[in-house]
Amino acid sequence: MATYFRDYANLCFEAFGDRVKHWITFSDPRAHAQAWHSYDTSWRRRQQGLVGISLNCAWGEPVDISNPKDVDAAERYLQFCLGWFANPIYAGDYPQVMKDSIGRKSAEQGLGLSRLPVFSRQEKNFIKGSSDFLGLGHFTTLYIMDRNSPSRHGPSYKNDRDLVELADPEWPKLGSTWLHSVPWGLRRLLNFAQTQYGDPPIYVTENGASQKFQCTQLCDEWRIRYLQSYINEMLKEPLRGHMQMVTEIVTPTACTLCVLLAAVLLMLLLQKHS
Known part of the structure; x- marks a missing residue:
């Protein structure tokens, strides 16, 4: 399938590359590196475009910033969410916390090998650096705390993280049950991505709010407030700028x-x- 996607991407580059100068391979990534290398080798010089990827992640804020376990749990949340795909692109491998956590869980389940696949040296070199910019989708924020009791459920992405997700009841609710308006989370996520991955060009590729209630006429002042507050957070000078x-x-x-x-x-x- 990765090869088929590379062929499809080449067809797009050939047909539209004289006009399209910014390409996003995936919003939910799979065969990204093959498409990037194909553009870099065959099309970049004549088309002068950029190829990036779009990753979606909420911000994870520790419930208690003075509790190291909650701080570690929030770090695990971000690495399992954003780092899962961004870390191989910018560092050449899965985040260490993912490898440690899933490896430990796999051993506890009696498996001889980790359920997390292992990149070969060739794959690491092929994937690392395969993005001209980072697209970042973001909608909401969660409070994160360490899970101090074993899960009763079987192996899964969620259980491997060993954490609990919470929402502040004071956060404004929107149309979807999981969605709350927490503008400061966007700024913190941008700062995290900026410092974690070596200050890459970042485009906010997804953001918005689902419909809050049914209306016979236009009534989306709440959506305007959501977008305005998130854009204002994005426009604030990042912490890295102060550094x-x-x-x-x-x-x-x-x-x-x-x-x-x-x-x-x-x-x-x-x-x-x-």
Whole structure:
């Protein structure tokens, strides 16, 4: 199927590449790397386009930020959600927390090998770096806490994570039962992706709110508020920008002050000896 998808992608590049300059291979990825390498090898030079991927993830916020177990659980949530596909693209392998967790669960279930597939060295090299930008879909946020009791259910993606998902009852509810308006989660997810994957170009490819109630006329002021609040969070200066400012401005300023202070001390010493 991966080969068939590569052939389909090549057909699209050939037919539309003179006009389409931004390509998203998948919203739910499978054969992404083959399509990217095909474009990079055969089409990029003449078409001058970009090929990326779109990954969807909610933000996971620890219930208790002072509890290391909840902090670790929130990290597991993000790595199982976003890192599952992004980490192989940007780091060449599945997140370590996924390998550890699923490997441990597999051993407990009496399996000789982890249920998580293992990339060969050739596959790692082939997948790593295969994206010109990161598309990010995001709709809502969840509070995450560590699950302190074993699951009674069998092996599954959800059970491998060993965590509990919660929603704040104060968060505004929207048309879908799982969807709440939590704008600050988008900014935190963007910051996470920016720092986790080496500051790639990021496009918010999915965001929005399902219908809240039936109307005979236009009545989507609540949707306008949702979009406005999420866009405002996206437009705020990211935390990484502050870190860059510290590096580029504060550090040189501190160095300058140290030099000036040393010069003053030297002058005082010379005056004393004279």
